[in-house]
Amino acid sequence: MQKYCAYLFFIVCIWSAQAQVPSKVGDTLTVVQQDSLKKSKFFKQIGNGFFPTKYIDIDLRYLFKYNQYEGVRTGLGGRTNDNLSDKYRMNGYVVYGFKDHNFKYSIGGGFRVSKTSQTWVNLSYTDDLQETGSSTFLTDKRFFSFFEPRLLNIDLFHHHITKAISLEHRITPYLLSETQLSRSNVTTTYNYTFFVDNTAYTEFRMSSAQLSLQWNPFNTFETIGDVEMEKEGFPNFTLQMTKNFKDVLGSDFNFFKADFRTIYKLNHDEIGDTFTEATLTSGIATGKTPLTHLYHAYPNNIGKETILQRFSVAGINSFETMYFNEFFSDRFATLQLKHYFKPFNIAKRLQPQMVLISRFAIGDMHDIDRHQEVSFGTLNKGYSEAGFEINKILFGFGLSFAYRYGGYHLPEFADNVAAKFTFNITL
Template identity: 65%
Template sequence: MCLITLCAVALHAQDTSISQDSLQTKKDSISKTKYLKQLGNGYFPTKFLNLDLRYLVKYNQYEGLRTGIGGITNDNFSEKYRINSYVVYGFKDHRFKYKIGGAFRVNEAHNTWVNLSYTDDLQETGSSSFLTDNRFFQFFEPRLLNIDLFHKHITKAVSLEHNLSDQLFSETEVSLSKIDPTYNYLFATQDEIYKNFDLTLARISLQWNPFSTYEETEGKMVETKEGFPKFSLQFTKSFKNLIKGDFDFFKIDFRTKYQLHYNDEVYTQATFRSGLATGRTPLTHLYHAYPNNITKETVFQRFSVAGVNSFETIYFNEFFSNRFATLQLKHFVKPFKISERYRPQLVLISRFAIGDMNNTERHQNISFGTLDKGYSEAGFELNKLLFGFGLSFAYRYGGYHLPEFTDNLAVKFTFNVSL
């Protein structure tokens, strides 16, 4: 009987050991998954600070190589307070840029945060982003390599993040900015000609993803289940003579994304974007239609990296608008199964844009066209040919077709990586 008892004890100990090993393996797997998820969201986690990978290495035509460090504190530092700052240096313009930011949470149930920041940096002229986009991470935006038209800005801002529901996010911001274009630009009004100017802005941004599921990770909303369509809406108001504001204008921006899935690997993606600016709006805060083509003579001199949602055949600074709309269609064909690990994918692409501008004479020392004829381009990408790299081909046609065949053609790298 003692022998039976000893055997039972030994078997129990063995089962306990196996159970503990299994539990440890599960914990390690969860920890690895969480680590990769944080990397996929653009952060390298440390004990108290998550380093923001976006600031390590960048490149553009004005700054050349841009490198620095930034990050955001995590829950080990505090669950109610966070610091979000960065410092970078441009080797071509020989200038430091930085942001000093912090926030405190006022409501946990709705993930409500008050943010304060002071930023001294550059911004692309004609770019227009949604405040709520800052809460989601895009690992790589290739068209940043080719941008050359920037304006300096020193911005003091206070904003309020608030989840109206699990799928409806909002952010409201009031900011004061000093704007100084890095290029020779003058903005003429009936009263004065401005080389640089001050803006007092109020923005309200809404992001509604009714069919997606989210969870919060280190102050960022992480999409655990993606659903479509998605909707973004933003209102911007500039106030003249309110705390040094020079201009009075209004903007409204809208975006929707939709994906139609035929199976896990074959789907069609559609993105519609529109914007309207009224009043005395300087070029810095108008719309450029996402160009990504360098103004050089031959196709191979223009060879660079294709963007994610950009027009590959529109030359930088070719068009600006105070009202515009774009539609981008992508169809992802079933990957070619050459081997289990090597599976290139063909993507068919069509893009359309239309726009116009009032009072073009206000924008002096810079020449550009409008999109009133309607702009069209079509092409395809062959992605993941080697180490995440592929090739992109696009051709412009329609109202803005150019006389020389090669001037309408864009051939570029693509880069796709997922963690």
Template identity: 65%
Template sequence: MHKHCVFIFFILCIYTTQSQTTLKDSTKVSQDSIKKTEFLKQIGNGFFPTNYLNIDLRYLFKYNQYEGVRTGLGGITNKRFSEHYRLNGYLVYGFLDHNFKYSIGGGFRLASKSNTWLNLSYTDDLQETGSSAFLTDKRFFQFFEPRLLNINLFHKHITKAITLEHKLSKHLLTETQFAVSNINPTYSYEYLKNDKILNEFHLSTAKVALQWSPFSKFEVSEDDLIKEIKTGYPKFTLQYTHAFEDVFRSNINFSKLDFRTVYQLNYTKESYTQATVVAGMVSGDTPLTHLYHAYPNNITKETILQRFSVAGINSFETMYFNEFFSDRFSTFQLKHYFQPFNISERYKPQLVLITRYAIGNMGNIDRHQNITFNTLEDGYSESGFEINKLLFGFGLSFAYRYGAYHLPKTEDNVAFKFTFNVSL
């Protein structure tokens, strides 16, 4: 009997040891899987994580018509460095304009539960003329940004800014900024203001932005941060900007209101319809640098093949760069994503139908000197389709321009381009 007991005890010991080893191995695999998932999430957000610094992948390589190849390094400190303070910055060089551009900044957290940060920054860089961005936009990363390839209208700016990020509630995000900027167009442009010719603009601006996501679902994480766990639609973004004249030598005075809403109707996980409305209006003395284009993405070349490039995400593919500007405008974009074609386990191209419409106008066009452009009061229309993920993330795009701004030569109304989609 004693021998049998010893034998049973021996077997139990072996089984327990194996179970502990298996549990440890399983825990290790689970931890490795979590680390891998977190790493891919960081890469997908545009960061390469290190111990104390997340390297910003946006600045590694870009290309545009003014700078040519633009390359450099950027980064932001992470939680291992500090949960209360952060530093960020970048340094890039343009090989065509032979100039360095840079930004340096930092912030400190005022409240963790509301994710309230006070940030300071100094930036010496370029910005596309007619572009308008919302302060509250989540940081969006692409391996490359298609529209950048063909942009040639930039202005230099030196901007000193102080920004307050605050989450009023789970569904309402706010951001407020006060900035002082010196603006110099890189092209021959002058603005006529009260019989004075201005070719350099000094701006002192205040911005208030709100992003409301009433149908999204949120949860409070272990570190007391509010995180979006399910995106709901519609989502709304509103931003107001005012430039004060005679404040810190400012020579421009205007008000600007921007609005965007996005709605998505899901049928399956990969089949859905998405509608986006963007609108903006400016009043006061506003140079072209701070007016609106309508997201054009077509270069002025003779043939369709010469204009062959990469399609953007929300851009008008048949609208030529610098063709239209507005001081009040609205765009509507409708996309329908069909269920991907299940050709094989890894080869699943997807068809997307697209239609876009833009309308706008501008008062006092004669104030804008040394530049020629059209306005959008008759409404601009284009429609087309994309077949995405045909090979290594690349696909094809076709769009046709019709309606009031249809051009006499048929081929000038056609845009045929690559698409590029990669998911991590």
């Protein structure tokens, strides 16, 4: 039996090899280009967070995550692809939290209005959690990170049921837009009361309009076969405006938010190993805005006594010495600077890279007494930390060290120090 299996394996190998051999010598370049195109398309989809199959692309974001409230969060998500239809699409996910013992899900679909401008109208229904104080850009869902380490330590969430209709549109090759109208019911998973207009709210009804713009003026485009590949250029800019309307579909509050982010990267060599990166973010919320829709400053430190007890995973753009839920703001700005040195060429598979890091945040809050049953500070004195990372020491893992100084320096030295490991992978 093993002999016949070996013969079968040999025949399959020969057949596979012949399928790749060009019929003419001049066709060699065509085969190579086709293989390169297939690989480029595959890795582009993986880089966007999807594993392609014939008719459905599996959404990698929902396979496995972990946070302090849900514990292990796992499930399955996906979207239909162009092989099924290039004019209509369906998408959705179902996940389960093993600590809170609840399912969360979303279902949606869309239809294409224009192929040239990539204009889509989308509908969605979502029943899920969101981190309190987080501010996400609508256009960010088109971008994907393989590993989001900061999620491991988050414990402050609110639950929302949201119905939304949105319009995606590429205004120019360099300017993406998304407009969304939504209606949400929001409840916190922690004790919190929003006291405004002589009324105590523990549940919030929201009717919002959002406009998000992603401008990448220095992106470049390359056509491989029939696929256009886009390479990120710097600086790039993201702006989002949100307006919540009181008494529209039963909404409770009037407020306005504006969020901004810009990222700049300066290469110091042709390979791109040595570079400096700067990220500036800011936001402002006016009107009667509950804590759920205000801002934290990307904290990533657990409130435990010793450095070793706080040892976890460093984030990508988070304040490693800032404790979770320590600060909230209705207006804030952060600046993060990173300088990547050339990797140390110790061995072929051992090339760690040192990164110097400096971070600064400032913010404040009006009417802080509206937010009851929670305690937090503001960033009006300015928050500073500095540190370094040694990345990719072994199998993508490295180490991170940061020190908190300035206006919010703590009396005990150890409370100002954060030591963590990092994880970086490259396709």
